[in-house]
Amino acid sequence: MRKLFWGGIHPEGHKDLSRGAAPVPAPLPAQVVLPMLQHIGAACTPVVKVGDQVRLGQKIGDGEGVCAPIHASVSGKVVAVEPRPHPNGQDVLSVVIENDYMDTPDDTLKPHLTHKDLSAEEILRIIRDAGIVGMGGATFPTDVKAFSALGQVDYVIINACECEPYITADDTLLCTYPEQVTRGTEILLHALTPRHTVIAVEDNKQEAIRILGEALPKAGPIELRVLPTRYPQGAEKQLIQAVTGRQVPPGKLPAAVGCAVFNAATAAAVYQAVYEGKPVTRRIVTVTGDGAAAPKNLIVRIGATFQQTLEAAGGMSEETQKVLSGGPMMGVAQKGLSVPVLKGTNAILCLKGAAPQAQTPTCIRCAKCVSVCPMHLQPLYLYRFAQAGNLRELERLHLTDCIECGSCAYSCPGQLPLVERFRRGKQQLKEANRA
Incomplete structure (x- = not known):
């Protein structure tokens, strides 16, 4: 079946x-920038310092709990340990290695x-x-x-x-x-x-x-x-x-x-x-x-x-x-x-x-977002309560179960920025629970 x-x-x-x-x-790049956050969980702490010589595959960052160590992807010299731009949009503490092009293995x-x-x-x-x-x-x-x-x-x-x-x-x-x-x-x-x-x-x-x-x-x-x-x-x-x-x-x-x-x-x-x-x-x-x-x-x-x-x-x-x-x-x-x-x-x-961006994104209550949501959620109501900042309703409607797949936004004729708003709503829920 x-x-x-x-x-x-x-x-x-x-x-x-x-x-x-x-x-x-x-x-091979002349330099590599290795953020200490490349996983879900706690960021790693660098275990090397500026001036250190490192080998290919050597551990350069580690931590405790839900964490995965980071390894040097080239051999060479550590030239910086500082915040650098990360694909998530933030600056994240990173180890910068100048490549010696030897690929000396650890x-x-x-x-x-x-x-x-x-x-x-x-x-x-x-x-x-x-x-x-x-x-x-x-x-x-x-x-x-x-x-x-x-x-x-x-x-x-x-x-x-x-x-x-x-x-x-x-x-x-x-x-x-x-x-x-x-x-x-x-x-x-x-x-x-x-x-x-x-x-x-x-x-x-x-x-x-x-x-x-x-x-x-x-x-x-x-x-x-x-x-x-x-x-x-x-x-x-x-x-x-x-x-x-x-x-x-x-x-x-x-x-x-x-x-x-x-x-x-x-x-x-x-x-x-x-x-x-x-x-x-x-x-x-x-x-x-x-x-x-x-x-x-x-x-x-x-x-x-x-x-x-x-x-x-x-x-x-x-x-x-x-x-x-x-x-x-x-x-x-x-x-x-x-x-x-x-x-x-x-x-x-x-x-x-x-x-294409709609000048005035509008929900026309067609329920297409509901029919395509793989998590059985109700995106139209989640969007409404996220806009209103109603965290209690967002929790009741299981916003945190949203996998941010974008199926709802893809199908929305009103071009609502659904996923973007759900991400912000999740962050607000996380901050409220932390408080």
Whole structure:
């Protein structure tokens, strides 16, 4: 029986712009800027100082609690430890390293010949030491998620849907390095011992489906599940419902329904940490959009700036009006190009035309936003109470369950800035609860 999540939309994919070729290593940057905040949770504290010589893969920042360490993505000299622009729009304490172009490796993280001799606790420690986070954009520390799933889940789902328009980073990963994804999945399976392990892919990735099908043993413990293309299928709760039919209750985490979801790039990073002894120092980034000169996928060092990454892809058109970190639905527009590529940066999107703005955005009570909301929310009422600052009603209507997918704004004929207002409402709720 086919399972579907509630709501959802079918925006144009635009994936053919960057799809079809293996990822190209971007030229090494002269400097890298490594913010101490590249994950959901507490910011790291630098463990290096100006003047220190560091090696490729050396830990340069760490913290306690929900936190993932940061590693040097080049070898060289620390030239600054100071606030620098971050893709989230704020200035964040960052370590700046001048590249010596030697890539002298740090050997703190040791490679293993097999994962089968490792306990779950040892695997989770390696994952943390490698600084692995949700690399589909969520950036939740992977060791924390896996620890909360120990003994609690019967489904492990590898999210290879990549439902956001334009982005093909995971698609390229699946086609070029399928064994990293499948073997990383085996490591997670070994640690969490679920009854079912599924790699979920949308049906608009036919080449990746073919390659994965060949890479996976026919009678193995990992199932390849092909899902109909639909946005936002890559969102955690929607993917769980599409794969298992289970619905995560409001305010709960996937473990509440026996599921744990990991991004395909995260699984590949787990493989690299265990078998190659490599922390997260680089990732595949899609440079795309009608404003990009030559859309493609690049292997980029963490900390390289957007400017350097765009130049490695041939630059962008003078007619480009907007550059986003991420895709058009959930991406964040950037004020400048000096911001760095982070662990969760899966795309740099260059757009020539700005989205049309209504002079007087008006709700016409058509309820289209209600019909497409994948979280069963009522965006028209959430918008009204957010405008009025009525935090009690926002709480009652579960604003914090909003995943900011943009389906409501995409479908709104009145062109209401729904997602923007919901983000502000969430911040107001957070501040009120803190007070």
